[in-house]
Amino acid sequence: MQKLFDIPRDLMTEEELMQPGGLSCQGCGATLAMKLALKGLGERTVVVIPACCWTIIIGTYPHCTLQVPVIHVPFETAAVAASGIRAAFDVRGEKDVVVMAWAGDGGTFDIGLQALSGAAERNEDILYVCYDNEAYMNTGIQRSSATPPGAWTTTTPPGAIKEEPKKDIVKIMLAHGTPYVATASVAYPDDLVAKFRNVRRIKGTKFIHLLSPCPPGWRIDSSQSVKVARMATQANVFPIYEIENGGYTVNVVPEKKLPVKDYMEAQGRFRMISKEMLNAVQDRVDRRWEQLLENSAAP
Amino acid sequence: MNSKRRSEPAQKHELRSWYDYPPMNVSLGNMLHNKTGAWRFIKPIYEDKVPACQNACPAGNDIEGWIKLLQKGEYEEAYWHLKREQPFPSILGRVCFSFCQTACNRSPLDECVGIRELERFIGDQVAPSLAHPNLPGYHGKSLAVVGSGPAGMSAAYYARLLGFHVTIFEALPVMGGILRVGIPGYRLPREIVETEFHRLKNMGIELRPNTGVGASVTIDEIRNTYDYLFLATGVHASRRLGLEGKDESHRVMSGLAMLKKVALGEKVDLGQKIAVIGGGNTAIDAARTAFRLGCRVTIIYRRSENEMPAHPEEVREALEEGVQLRTLAAPARIELDDDGTIRRLVCCEMELGPPDESGRRRPIKKEGALFDVEADCILTGIGEIPILHYLNNMATIENGVIPVDEGLKVYTKGSGKARIFAGGDIIPIPHTVVHAVASGKKAAIAMDCDRKGTDYSDVLEEIALGDGTAISFSLYMGWDPVNPVTQNNRIVVDSEKIVYDYFGKEPRVRQEIQEANIRKRSFESHTRTFTADEAQQEAGRCMHCGRCIECDNCLIFCPDMSVQVKGEEQFGYAFDYDYCKGCGICFTECPRYAITMVDEETSVEGDNFQLSTE
Amino acid sequence: MRQVIKGNHAVSHGVRLSRVKVISAYPITPQTTIVEQLSEMCASGELEAKFIKVESEHSAMAAVVGSASAGVRSFTATSSHGLLLMHEVLHWTAGARLPIVLANVNRAVGPGWNIWADQTDSLSQRDTGWIQFYCESNQEVLDSVIMGYRLAEKVMLPVMLSYDAFFLSHTSEIVDVPDIEQVDEFLPPYEPEFRLDVNKPRMFGGMVGPDCYYEERYVMFRDALKVLDIYPQVCEQFHAVFGREYDVVEEYRTEEAEIILVTAGTITSVSRIAVDRARGEGKKVGLMKLRLFRPLPIERWQKVLGNAAKVVVIDRDLCAGLGGVFASEIRSALYPLTNRPVLFSFIAGLGGRDVTPEDVEGMINYAAANEEPETMPLFWGLKGDQGGNHAETL
DSSP: OBOOOSOOHHHHHSOOSBOSOOOOOTTOHHHHHHHHHHHHHOSSEEEEEOSSHHHHHTOBTTBOSBSSOEEEOOGGGHHHHHHHHHHHHHHTTOTTSEEEEEEESIIIIITTHHHHHHHHHTTOSOEEEEEEOSSBTTTTSBOOTTSOTTOOBTTBOTTSOOOSOOOOHHHHHHHTTOSEEEEEETTSHHHHHHHHHHGGGOOSOEEEEEEOOOHHHHTOOGGGHHHHHHHHHHTTSSOOEEEETTEEEEOOOOSSOOOHHHHHHTSGGGTTOOHHHHHHHHHHHHHHHHHHHHHHHOO | OOOOOOSSOOOOOOOOSGGGSOSSSBOOBOSTTSOGGGGOSEEEEEOEEEEHHHHHSTTOOOHHHHHHHHHTTOHHHHHHHHHTTOSOHHHHHHHOOOHHHHHOTTTTTSOOOOHHHHHHHHHHHSOTTOOOTTOOOOOSOEEEEEOOSHHHHHHHHHHHHTTOEEEEEOSSSSSOTHHHHTSOTTTSOHHHHHHHHHHHHHTTOEEETTOOBTTTBOHHHHHHHOSEEEEOOOOOEEOOOOOSSOOOBTTEEEHHHHHHHHHTTOOOOOOSEEEEEOOSHHHHHHHHHHHHTTOEEEEEOSSOGGGOOSOHHHHHHHHHHTOEEEOSEEEEEEEEOTTSOEEEEEEEEEEEEEEOTTSSEEEEEEEEEEEEEOOSEEEEOSOEEOOOGGGTTOBOOBTTBOOBOTTOBBOBOSOOSSEEEEOGGGSSSOSOHHHHHHHHHHHHHHHHHHHHTOOHHHHHHHHBOTTSSOBOHHHHHTOOOSSOSOEEEEEEEOGGGSOGGGBOOOOOOOOOBOOHHHHTTOOSOOBOOOOHHHHHHHHTTOOOTTSOOOOOHHHHHOTTSOEEEOOSSSOSEEEOTTTOOOOOHHHHHOTTOOEEEEETTSOOOSSOOOOOOO | OEEEEEHHHHHHHHHHHTTOOEEEOOOOTTTHHHHHHHHHHHHHTSSOOEEEOOSSHHHHHHHHHHHHHTTOOEEEEEEHHHHHHTHHHHHHHHHTTOOOEEEEEEBOOOSSOOOSBOSHHHHTTTTSOOEEEEOSSHHHHHHHHHHHHHHHHHHTOOEEEEEETTTTTTOEEEEEOOOHHHHHHHSOOOOOSSOOOTTSOOEESOBOOHHHHHHHHHHHHHHHHHHHHHHHHHHHHHHHHHOOOOOSEEEESOTTOSEEEEEOTTHHHHHHHHHHHHHHTTOOEEEEEEOEEESOOHHHHHHHHTTOSEEEEEESOOBTTTBOHHHHHHHHHHTTOSSOOEEEEEEOOGGGOOOOHHHHHHHHHHHHHOOSOOSSOEEETOOSSSOSSOEEOO
């Protein structure tokens, strides 16, 4: 039989917290991510959105595609605005409401990192989700510190392709002692939904790094978003795992190991990558995967 | 639609004047007024297609359809569904070449689905006495089927469903042709064949064994008595060895002739040691039958083992049982005594030269490499040919077979009442049971078109399946498919279109086969039918290529909430074209290619079964 | 109850009495003791509030944007560079129509680092849309916190109250600290019409196109002007409960004044002395204390200053390329009058330099002695060729 996703039909057909009519590009990974996240979270959720693609996707004033309370905040401030909202909801006695910061990679890895670090250090009881399309996509595909090496962006054009490795945001969060750090991907929707459902039982800062392919930015056809996300995990470029209080669990072990080359060849943005850089990436990916397996095997 | 949408209906809040504005920047409603469907230039439609297995089957067997019914536990429904395209599951479930399995898209993943075993299971589930539902009346036209082999049986069956009065003429005392007298009982028990004729008789088809055309009755007689004739006399003569000198005697016989004698219960005198010449199924059947009669058997084949045309399983089982195989050898000379016993069988070693027209390498005699083979009897299985003298010059014959047009109509000479069609091994099609069955079905439809005065070529356009020669009786009759979904009967779903990431390996359920030691002396069937559990497990491996199974992938992956579940009692989904942006993710993530992306201009109707523009 | 407390402590009391529920703050001299005292109050339970110890001032303001949007009374305090760092979010807070009260200790802006009194910091934020008050005494500071919430929550605009570094923040004065029950009479709980609510989901701050933005800002502008009507009502109510009055301006001995001083902050106290001395000498000199700065109380200023012959504005701030901000704003407020007073713009006290009654007297005398209006500011007490008490002109 087909490996069906463990998502009950009822959950997919119940009242929608995300409605159509939004302004995302065709095939947007971030839109699919929000749809699935809300399926796990439910209606007692507040969404905090800094400047990012979702600022636009959500619709123009005075309309909104989400049926949960949403607040737009300045670019750098997702984590701390969420902290303020958390304090207010606690004051009002609504401690079960999940306050979720939903930020892009720019607003997390770069400009939002300070506020995120502050919130994590205070172990604020918020959920911080970085939906990572690996560049400043909303402003037209400029590189961020989440852009992987070898990728084309408008600020890493041919001749100046990005060389620096992608910041390891998971390690950064772990350095803060964050009680729950996880990765998730739109290609593994049941894992994603389960993780979002699960956050309610964890107190303190929860961080989810979510891979969100972007067709225009990654130079893929709109129909390939989920497939490319899956390839990222199959190539161990984006492993799916979670760390709760230091204990590692690898959630998805790919049945077949895809060469990083195959993953990159499926996207136009990696067309300029040199052989040396590709080998270096494959190396790094392999070592990190081995380390991850070791960590998850440890008692 | 039963997917609910919360809150108010679509409404664009116009802020016409500054005093319409709320006191702060706060939303007033949803974005449903923004019909993003306007962005599309291509759109998805739910469209079932032809799986690779059905496409490969000469009869166009809707395998996926009856497997789906099997999985639901609806064995009887599965049986009748199967019968729409192939009337004899218990037979084909035992002897079919299984082109379907060769084409099965599961092979790149682990192993093909055991479709033949499943077909056997379905065929065996149903009681012989079960009446055929919805039998039509008669329109008054009559059909004489000449020959009761698989082609004739099939033509009779479908012609009856099309309202013809059908009579099957058979020269032998038993009905079934090659099924009854060519294929040995351990492969196809005679009771199975008899049961099928039981069923045909219960449908109102007249059976006339012991009535050979050209013997008991002439071709001209039936030509003038019946409105339609279907010639299906098969291949019951064998090619001669064609060696120098005398090569015929009572001890040099065709394998087919021997099998026929055994099948009719007649005694055969074979001696102790048998040499079987040939590498096809007839040779193997003859060899294994002779072995079961107590002889020591050696098969002599002129090419290598890999190139033997027989089923590899058959070859393997024969060898397991103790049949010897000598490849790259061919008879050179037979020395006979006056009374016909074999004094010497001289063979020559062969080697493989360049390929011949069949693509296989030509065997060439090795100079001076002669050797003797001890043999009391030689059975030939080097090719079967039709016996057509009964036709009395009524039809053109080319290369020993009857040429026919695309509707299997014979190019007749002379005059007579009947329209004449032909099928099975006497027309230029591959010599397999399923090809014969397919030809009978095709002929029945062509005869019906002729009766109604419609052009068969036009009809063929509408009932053709996939990219091969198969046609669909269901389409001809306008019967509903299992899924109430738009059908595209031309697009074939091969392995490139399957998303293997969604399937895990599962071992094939092995059909139990008796040990060689036990089976080698028995004419009983040495395989048993699946149990219901085994059938469910094996059916569970079917990937349902090209056919929606409501797996929910499209529902889960649509970023624009534009896949809606149809509802409680209804099957499948509908796209919300108001909002669908045509991104194509549903198409890519459908594991089985049951969605098609079509041009935005294509009109799409809800549940009608219409062909898309392909 | 009357206590001797420093200005920063007055703020803390004001916050406690206003039953603020969420506080966020980042330390900067000379605001730090506000934060420290509030921490103690929260820790002891004297104040039931969540205190978010953020990692920067930008975050401090963003945190209360969050909490205020969720319908909870929120507060933060800062000074100088902290205020400047908040700048983006100050615009955001006002645009989001959130009734936050911010206490700003007026401190000079670097480089070079200078921690003493200077009003450039808050004045450089005058375009952000915040209501701005300037306080002269610790009592006024405490009262302004409480009044600030009442006003802010009525018009849904944030309130910034500013007061001088060290002169007020770290100087003890007698302050009547009211009972919380009294304050409860005056300041009802905060229950906004729109807030983040899982039972009534809405989106705040959504993207606005050219077809909508203009009117949004126009509405905000109109609402800001409403302050001029609503604030006097708030004052009346405050007076009724506490017996103290705080008009948008305070006129001191302006009857038939020929010269009127305009000051904000502690220079006002110093100037009162100079005015008394001048009146003692028979000079017709008065003082307009500037309390509300945004929205601009144009009519009031015109009324108070219009009939004077000369106006002397003392700016404890300097905008390069413009001069004194108060002076520039007063000039534009008086512009529509057919008979405009001559305006003397003095710069004094930058970076915490003391301004004495003698300095103010000197300025009055300068104005008295000169008839021609100056276009450039007069830099009082600048170290130059002449010593001390003089106005350096350009």
